[in-house]
Amino acid sequence: MEKRKNTWIRTMEGCIVLVCLCCISLFYVWQHISIVRLGYQIRKNEISFDELLNEKARLQSLVSAIESPANIEKKIMSENMQLNMSNKNQVIRMKI
Numbered sequence: 001m002e003k004r005k006n007t008w009i010r011t012m013e014g015c016i017v018l019v020c021l022c023c024i025s026l027f028y029v030w031q032h033i034s035i036v037r038l039g040y041q042i043r044k045n046e047i048s049f050d051e052l053l054n055e056k057a058r059l060q061s062l063v064s065a066i067e068s069p070a071n072i073e074k075k076i077m078s079e080n081m082q083l084n085m086s087n088k089n090q091v092i093r094m095k096i
Helices: 001-069 069-078
Strands: none
Touching: 001 069
């Protein structure tokens, strides 16, 4: 009877150790997968950030080109707006 009890206790201890090892292994695998997923997400965000920076630079150069006095003058000439220089009495200067 005593031998049977010791065998049962050893079997239960072995099962408990085995379950703990399985839980630890599953936790390790889950953690590793989470780290890999985060790495992929970070890389994806970095690529998006670089694309947005390139788009910002492109748009800033476009705005600079559109706002340049030479382009504004060309646009006025191409549309025949026939704008003339203003006279002195047509300009009001305000002091701030």
